[in-house]
Amino acid sequence: MSSRREHRSSRTSLLDGLEEGRFIASSSFPHDISERDNDEALDNLQDRVSFLKRLTGDIHEEAETHNRMLDRMGNNMDSARGIMSGTINRFKMVFEKKSNRRMCKLVAYFVGLFLIMYYLIRLLRYIKG
Template identity: 30%
Template sequence: MSYRGAYSAEGLTSRPAASGGEVQLNMPSASDFDVDDEVEKLHGKVSMLKQMTGAIHEESGIRGKLIDQLEETMSQAGEALKVAQKEMKKAFKSGSSWHLCVLMMFCLALFLGFYVLYRMGKFIRFFTG
């Protein structure tokens, strides 16, 4: 008992026989199978695949450029960070705590001055107003 091959709507199929190494092919009739029609279908599929590969190539190129730009930006940021760290180290080494104390006292005096002026303005408005 052997299996007989059958054709599909898209072309020929073959199935091996149950016994031995025989292969049976059944060719569809000329009215059911048109070679030119099948070639046109294949040509359409090949064209579609060509367009898809072109789009994939273009997309991968764009993504590659974006990755290159990101790498360049990250390296620039790393360099800027190194420069800022060097400047901070230099500032901490050269600066003393005395400068920081003077700055804090100045800020405190400025705040107290504005506070006193604000309170005096309320005091003056209370008696004039």
């Protein structure tokens, strides 16, 4: 209970100079110094508020830019998903028929044979040169 009293007394000692939102100068400070300090504090506070306003404006612009970019990316992903599903459907149609499967295997063998020959030719050039 005594800690509450001490807290209240320290709080009231800090707020002794305040009355109805105005600062009342104590006897140790002249009135004009207090006004000057209040003006400086007010100017300092205005500078901080304007800085924070600019900062929040910049953050808002950045967030809007990122939202637009994410929207474009989502649209691009949707179109890519459509293209991929069309391609997969075409592959399904190709592999449904046996003759088409044989054709794909034949093409894969030719591509593999071409790659093997390409690397053998490069290897022979490397050995000669």
